[in-house]
Amino acid sequence: ETGVTQTPRHLVMGMTNKKSLKCEQHLGHNAMYWYKQSAKKPLELMFVYNFKEQTENNSVPSRFSPECPNSSHLFLHLHTLQPEDSALYLCASSQAPGQKSYEQYFGPGTRLTVT
């Protein structure tokens, strides 16, 4: 295991539901990321947080709302999603910018299906 955990591992939700994805890292990192992984597409960066501050929002629709209460926890709140939002959502963590290590570690992902 990489030290990054995600819950739930699988989620099926209707288009009108509200749900949240949770990520926790036990690596002492200060940067956390949300990625979307769809079939036959590169990993898409969604959000970046450094020291709890959002530093990147990669033109993500407002139906995805991130929250980072501290450097160890990251949430992705979901509401009124579309079927095309079905994908594997990956959380990752790394040292913050300015540190010497660039290594990024991923969680196992949440497989989201929007019906």
Added chain:
Amino acid sequence: QQQVKQSPQSLIVQKGGISIINCAYENTAFDYFPWYQQFPGKGPALLIAIRPDVSEKKEGRFTISFNKSAKQFSLHIMDSQPGDSATYFCAAFTSGTYKYIFGTGTRLKVLA
């Protein structure tokens, strides 16, 4: 300019053979090039990485070859084993923006 082009999309290799996956980039600001291995139902796991000041890095059966002038890098898996069957992603990172750009992935199957 921000893309990383990865090939092939899929690869079948006999056990004991050499698996080779290639990536190409355009942005010369990239300064760290990792490879990730992903098994079904798991997140990508960092496999091996290289910085552009070296041309090759080897860890066990895995080798990265880096050609700075051609802006290409490749992963070689020597003595490929069925347990290596997975999807492999290359990535490029720039410390200036602290962003990773990922390739589209190569699905490797090693036949027993």
